[in-house]
Amino acid sequence: xxxxxxxxxxxxxxxxxxxxxxxxxxxxxxxxxxxxxxxxxxxxxxxxxxxxxxxxxxxxxxxxxxxxxxxxxxxxxxxxxxxxxxxxxxxxxxxxxxxxxxxxxxxxxxxxxxxxxxxxxxxxxxxxxxxxxxxxxxxxxxxxxxxxxxxxxxxxxxxxxxxxxxxxxxxxxxxxxxxxxxxxxxxxxxxxxxxxxxxxxxxxxxxxxxxxxxxxxxxxxxxxxxxxxxxxxxxxxxxxxxxxxxxxxxxxxxxxxxxxxxxxxxxxxxxxxxxxxxxxxxxxxxxxxxxxxxxxxxxxxxxxxxxxxxxxxxxxxxxxxxxxxxxxxxxxxxxxxxxxx
Amino acid sequence: xxxxxxxxxxxxxxxxxxxxxxxxxxxxxxxxxxxxxxxxxxxxxxxxxxxxxxxxxxxxxxxxxxxxxxxxxxxxxxxxxxxxxxxxxxxxxxxxxxxxxxxxxxxxxxxxxxxxxxxxxxxxxxxxxxxxxxxxxxxxxxxxxxxxxxxxxxxxxxxxxxxxxxxxxxxxxxxxxxxxxxxxxxxxxxxxxxxxxxxxxxxxxxxxxxxxxxxxxxxxxxxxxxxxxxxxxxxxxxxxxxxxxxxxxxxxxxxxxxxxxxxxxxxxxxxxxxxxxxxxxxxxxxxxxxxxxxxxxxxxxxxxxxxxxxxxxxxxxxxxxxxxxxxxxxxxxxxxxxxxx
Amino acid sequence: xxxxxxxxxxxxxxxxxxxxxxxxxxxxxxxxxxxxxxxxxxxxxxxxxxxxxxxxxxxxxxxxxxxxxxxxxxxxxxxxxxxxxxxxxxxxxxxxxxxxxxxxxxxxxxxxxxxxxxxxxxxxxxxxxxxxxxxxxxxxxxxxxxxxxxxxxxxxxxxxxxxxxxxxxxxxxxxxxxxxxxxxxxxxxxxxxxxxxxxxxxxxxxxxxxxxxxxxxxxxxxxxxxxxxxxxxxxxxxxxxxxxxxxxxxxxxxxxxxxxxxxxxxxxxxxxxxxxxxxxxxxxxxxxxxxxxxxxxxxxxxxxxxxxxx
Numbered sequence: 001x002x003x004x005x006x007x008x009x010x011x012x013x014x015x016x017x018x019x020x021x022x023x024x025x026x027x028x029x030x031x032x033x034x035x036x037x038x039x040x041x042x043x044x045x046x047x048x049x050x051x052x053x054x055x056x057x058x059x060x061x062x063x064x065x066x067x068x069x070x071x072x073x074x075x076x077x078x079x080x081x082x083x084x085x086x087x088x089x090x091x092x093x094x095x096x097x098x099x100x101x102x103x104x105x106x107x108x109x110x111x112x113x114x115x116x117x118x119x120x121x122x123x124x125x126x127x128x129x130x131x132x133x134x135x136x137x138x139x140x141x142x143x144x145x146x147x148x149x150x151x152x153x154x155x156x157x158x159x160x161x162x163x164x165x166x167x168x169x170x171x172x173x174x175x176x177x178x179x180x181x182x183x184x185x186x187x188x189x190x191x192x193x194x195x196x197x198x199x200x201x202x203x204x205x206x207x208x209x210x211x212x213x214x215x216x217x218x219x220x221x222x223x224x225x226x227x228x229x230x231x232x233x234x235x236x237x238x239x240x241x242x243x244x245x246x247x248x249x250x251x252x253x254x255x256x257x258x259x260x261x262x263x264x265x266x267x268x269x270x271x272x273x274x275x276x277x278x279x280x281x282x283x284x285x286x287x288x289x290x291x292x293x294x295x296x297x298x299x300x301x302x303x304x305x306x307x308x309x310x311x312x313x314x315x316x317x318x319x320x321x322x323x324x325x326x327x328x329x330x331x332x333x334x335x336x337x338x339x340x341x
Numbered sequence: 342x343x344x345x346x347x348x349x350x351x352x353x354x355x356x357x358x359x360x361x362x363x364x365x366x367x368x369x370x371x372x373x374x375x376x377x378x379x380x381x382x383x384x385x386x387x388x389x390x391x392x393x394x395x396x397x398x399x400x401x402x403x404x405x406x407x408x409x410x411x412x413x414x415x416x417x418x419x420x421x422x423x424x425x426x427x428x429x430x431x432x433x434x435x436x437x438x439x440x441x442x443x444x445x446x447x448x449x450x451x452x453x454x455x456x457x458x459x460x461x462x463x464x465x466x467x468x469x470x471x472x473x474x475x476x477x478x479x480x481x482x483x484x485x486x487x488x489x490x491x492x493x494x495x496x497x498x499x500x501x502x503x504x505x506x507x508x509x510x511x512x513x514x515x516x517x518x519x520x521x522x523x524x525x526x527x528x529x530x531x532x533x534x535x536x537x538x539x540x541x542x543x544x545x546x547x548x549x550x551x552x553x554x555x556x557x558x559x560x561x562x563x564x565x566x567x568x569x570x571x572x573x574x575x576x577x578x579x580x581x582x583x584x585x586x587x588x589x590x591x592x593x594x595x596x597x598x599x600x601x602x603x604x605x606x607x608x609x610x611x612x613x614x615x616x617x618x619x620x621x622x623x624x625x626x627x628x629x630x631x632x633x634x635x636x637x638x639x640x641x642x643x644x645x646x647x648x649x650x651x652x653x654x655x656x657x658x659x660x661x662x663x664x665x666x667x668x669x670x671x672x673x674x675x676x677x678x679x680x681x682x
Numbered sequence: 683x684x685x686x687x688x689x690x691x692x693x694x695x696x697x698x699x700x701x702x703x704x705x706x707x708x709x710x711x712x713x714x715x716x717x718x719x720x721x722x723x724x725x726x727x728x729x730x731x732x733x734x735x736x737x738x739x740x741x742x743x744x745x746x747x748x749x750x751x752x753x754x755x756x757x758x759x760x761x762x763x764x765x766x767x768x769x770x771x772x773x774x775x776x777x778x779x780x781x782x783x784x785x786x787x788x789x790x791x792x793x794x795x796x797x798x799x800x801x802x803x804x805x806x807x808x809x810x811x812x813x814x815x816x817x818x819x820x821x822x823x824x825x826x827x828x829x830x831x832x833x834x835x836x837x838x839x840x841x842x843x844x845x846x847x848x849x850x851x852x853x854x855x856x857x858x859x860x861x862x863x864x865x866x867x868x869x870x871x872x873x874x875x876x877x878x879x880x881x882x883x884x885x886x887x888x889x890x891x892x893x894x895x896x897x898x899x900x901x902x903x904x905x906x907x908x909x910x911x912x913x914x915x916x917x918x919x920x921x922x923x924x925x926x927x928x929x930x931x932x933x934x935x936x937x938x939x940x941x942x943x944x945x946x947x948x949x950x951x952x953x954x955x956x957x958x959x960x961x962x963x964x965x966x967x968x969x970x971x972x973x974x975x976x977x978x979x980x981x982x983x984x985x986x987x988x989x990x991x992x
Contacts, residue, residue, distance in 0.1 A: 020715070020716050021716075045528035045530060045531070046499060046528050164620055165394070166620065167620070194393035194555065194621065195393065195555050195556075195600065196393060196599045197621070198599070199599035199616075200618070202601075221528050222529070222601060223529070223603050224600065224602050224603050227602075227603050228601055251604065261530065262529065262530055263603065265529050267556070267561065267562045267563075268558060268562070268602075268603075268604075268606075268607055269557070269558050269585065269610050270561075270607055271561055272562065274533050274536045274562050275533055276533065277534035277537065278530045278533075278534075281500075281501075282498070407891060408890070408891060432893060435891070435892065435893045440888075442887070442888065447885060448884035448885055448887075448888055450885040450906070450907070451907065452906035452907050453902070453903075453906065457902070461889060461894060461898070464898075465892050465893045465895075465898075466893070473699075487697045487701075487705070490702075490706075491705055491708075509888065513892065
């Protein structure tokens with residue numbers, strides 16, 4: 001693996017929200033790390049907590065009603081939760097950039113693209129305040145060219161509403177990458193786009209990420225995108241990371257029952273009908289299931305699953321799963337290892 | 342011989358969105374949302390309609406459901422014209438053709454509870470029986486317990502909301518249900534459940550479906566026949582199996598190649614030569630000739646000038662492309678536009 | 683071929699009518715609890731609500747609470763006139779010897795009554811017009827309604843109120859009428875804007891497609907979604923109407939003496955500033971309290987309708 005420090009290290013993050021009728025215990029000890037240069041996918045369905053995790057990393061969770069009860073988040077060696085506001089702003093501007101799901105909502109409709117670019121560049125570079133208008137303009141033009149947008153001069157004068165969805169998303173990507181961030185978080189970047197446009201945008205993202213060697217977190221519920229774009233994947237369910245693996249391994253041999261079920265529900269181009277989905281629904285966070293949060297819906301549920309929460313068992317160095325089904329595999333492996341010695 | 346439940350012949354819908362020029366010589370700016378399409382749906386089948394933004398697929402749905410009047414052409418339900426002159430549809434058609442909208446979040450009134458939502462179509466059709474019983478029954482057939490009656494849509498998950506929308510559509514005893522991207526807003530495992538419910542209901546109540554989506558993998562597993570739309574015209578129609586085995590139209594191939602798939606088998610099915618390029622042109626300024634030529638990798642001179650006509654290439658497989666109707670190209674007999682498959 | 687149709691199928695579920703009604707009651711309780719939770723998130727809203735409730739109770743039970751109820755009518759007591767605030771007269775007495783506190787409590791009646799009556803007169807027609815004009819946008823209904831609204835809005839409001847009040851006999855009811863005439867256009871405008879947006883929502887299309895009547899669409903589908911801004915506006919408007927009513931009384935066009943009214947009291951007392959400050963200041967503070975209460979409560983009303991999804 002990498003001997004350098006992890007770029008992002010989230011340990012045991014617990015986040016809950018206070019609402020009518022109690023507390024929603026959403027994130028239940030989330031562990032997540034990534035090294036520089038990696039492209040990590042975060043897969044999970046609506047309500048699993050992936051957006052909450054990202055918001056916690058960027059520290060944009062509104063703290064009432066959110067309560068971060070424990071855990072630590074380190075980015076580039078710095079403790080995010082302990083940062084003062086001005087340091088935090090620097091991290092947000094230059095360390096981490098984000099591309100959102102809906103480019104229409106991410107762009108301010110009353111400002112031109114050029115004005116918004118100007119703001120992004122000014123607030124994010126260390127010498128931002130001393131950049132001349134001409135420099136900023138040049139930076140914006142080159143960023144737009146990077147994302148293959150034709151006629152950047154005219155584009156800078158346009159308003160977001162004059163652009164198509166795909167162009168808007170490309171502008172957002174251009175803005176996000178123009179600040180040369182160490183980490184790019186892309187939250188469902190293609191979902192609101194047509195499929196042919198989505199394909200183009202994702203290919204562009206892949207290329208740019210290679211060119212700039214930016215680390216990427218790609219959040220999505222579409223498994224196909226993860227397969228094409230990432231080299232490592234986290235699968236999240238109900239506020240827990242249930243499986244983590246190198247991408248090809250996850251699709252070749254998924255271990256966690258949830259991952260298996262999820263993969264099976266994807267309709268195939270080769271036909272075969274639609275499977276029946278996963279029985280039950282996502283848990284009520286006010287009263288989450290005891291032990292493993294997936295156990296009420298798990299086809300392989302055992303007694304221990306409702307009593308204890310499984311920790312992550314690393315079957316291979318790049319494949320870990322939080323499921324008691326594999327506990328014995330680990331003990332077997334350990335025995336073998338000691339025998340060899 | 343199975344009868345057709347819906348027959349559309351040379352349907353056109355043009356919207357005037359503004360005017361150019363001064364008061365005296367104003368020219369209307371029209372959007373040709375649908376520009377001469379013909380197809381028919383058989384009793385009991387699931388007919389897939391595929392297209393991206395601007396294709397007009399939703400407009401077809403809205404005309405069938407009576408929200409828009411066609412500009413020209415005919416649309417017949419069991420051989421009866423839906424629109425006689427400029428009148429709106431009769432009550433019988435309103436009961437027989439129903440729709441499930443795309444976004445479950447906005448298709449249910451957030452200020453009503455489920456009971457009121459399901460009661461509305463029952464009240465409108467002045468059903469005689471005990472309404473409470475009917476509502477509970479509707480919930481039962483879609484798999485929701487009676488307790489859901491007094492919940493607000495905000496308390497339901499996306500999948501559950503869509504299931505309520507389906508129940509509402511069934512309340513009037515329809516024969517044809519138009520499903521406008523029914524699962525696009527849902528997670529993949531919830532999509533599986535919803536599709537299974539739709540298929541079960543289809544069998545139980547002998548429904549016909551017009552299934553509109555942009556997800557070709559889903560289409561492969563759900564529909565009997567597929568029609569591809571692009572900028573208001575149909576590009577290709579075929580039985581599902583033939584369609585995926587032998588996609589003819591370059592746009593079809595472009596769509597197929599853009600799908601993110603999750604295993605090698607499916608990768609092999611994707612056409613290699615065609616990658617998505619270019620923007621979807623605005624339906625206001627349509628280029629002359631074939632509307633797809635600006636993005637077509639196989640463009641020929643004639644494509645810029647002459648709009649191609651439908652040609653039958655295999656049995657029940659028609660395509661509208663000069664590649665197949667040019668003298669010297671693959672054999673094909675052209676199909677007059679008023680003949681429907 | 684006989685089709686099995688959804689609504690002909692025999693009824694399977696074994697839930698009883700009693701269980702259904704208890705479900706209904708449970709969900710109503712839940713809704714109320716939820717609404718209160720959202721309202722009370724902000725403690726200031728609760729403060730506002732308490733203020734408003736206290737003022738209303740004071741007004742209703744004025745004869746029993748006011749220390750000198752007779753002072754609210756024709757009464758003179760010149761020996762005790764202009765007494766500063768003290769143990770006998772908590773807020774002092776005015777220039778004729780009447781207890782300021784008692785008169786304030788009775789004055790609350792006309793103020794609050796004005797607030798309520800004006801809004802009762804104004805809200806239904808304004809909302810109705812807004813709904814119709816908004817739903818039938820770009821038809822003659824829209825044009826006529828909105829142009830009438832524009833005309834009323836173009837007249838300077840206070841002048842309109844003064845003009846009407848001075849033409850008719852000056853008393854509380856005519857004052858209310860005057861204020862109503864200038865108030866209703868705002869509701870029409872508000873609801874018009876909301877309706878034009880709402881009518882494009884899918885759930886309205888779903889109702890139209892099913893064949894629902896216009897009445898159903900306007901009142902069952904669209905109106906419930908406009909309640910939040912309307913109710914928030916109402917709670918803040920009550921305060922405004924009370925201020926305008928006081929202004930009318932201040933210039934002598936509202937409640938006539940000897941009936942107490944906050945505005946008249948301020949006007950009467952202004953002659954004796956700054957020495958006998960209590961005659962004007964306490965009624966003025968009361969108005970401030972009323973406005974504060976309703977405004978704070980209005981925040982809570984707005985929060986109450988906010989959706990919870992997050």
